[in-house]
Amino acid sequence: MPTGVALRDAREQLFAAAERVLLRDGANALTSRAVTTEAGVAKGLVHRHFADFDEFLTEFVLDRIGRIEIQAAVLRDSAGTGSVVAHLTRALTDLFGSIALRIVGLVISRDAVRTRLRELTGGGVPVLREATRMISTYLTAERERGRIAAEADIDTLAPTLIGAAHLLFADREAASPAPADVEKVVTAVIADAVT
Known part of the structure; x- marks a missing residue:
């Protein structure tokens, strides 16, 4: 994945990806890797915007x-x-x-x-x-x-x-x-x- 590319509203992009994973595969499949893969972004993007994955899920x-x-x-x-x-x-x-x-x-x-x-x-x-x-x-x-x-x-x-x-x-x-x-x-x- 390219890095250094500015994302418009990364938070909403990640939330939309999390929703798709959750709907398609259920709660057990919801990982930071699954979310970033679904969103088509770098693996570390979740951790750039949230302290940890539980914080991401809470905000979601x-x-x-x-x-x-x-x-x-x-x-x-x-x-x-x-x-x-x-x-x-x-x-x-x-x-x-x-x-x-x-x-x-x-x-x-x-x-x-x-x-x-x-x-x-x-x-x-x-x-x-x-x-x-x-x-x-x-x-x-x-x-x-x-x-x-x-x-x-x-x-x-x-x-x-x-x-x-x-x-x-x-x-x-x-x-x-x-x-x-x-x-x-x-x-x-x-x-x-x-x-």
Whole structure:
């Protein structure tokens, strides 16, 4: 690999390469060498921008968590329109049909990364915590509009939806669940809460 060539936004180039490796080969294949090979850059580039590979992975996860915040804003803004079940089905399918599911596996498999993330974000399992917050915020917005019952226990509904959807998508060997399967779960979980 040539050295001394300026890279435009090396950080994002490395993150994009890490995402491709993670999606294609899983968390166990995610090494600094695999990332730099995928990015087509010199092997030492990761260590020029990050103290170590765990710091790189931590920053990668934080960057991808930021994408959940964008999804959360879109979901929250949809409150009061369309179908609550349809919005939740789409949000959960988009969330777990993306890199998020693989990031959960990465965080669970790398103790040092999980520890750093907990220190930076305040505990819990990163990605799942943000996803639960996204669903909770949406359900709260719908409750304020009278589309979710005032007595609905959102603090239970949100993690139940995340856990159920996570289980649907977690089998890497099977095809992703059909939207109808996700909708069935969403409908069952929130049946008593929708007004």
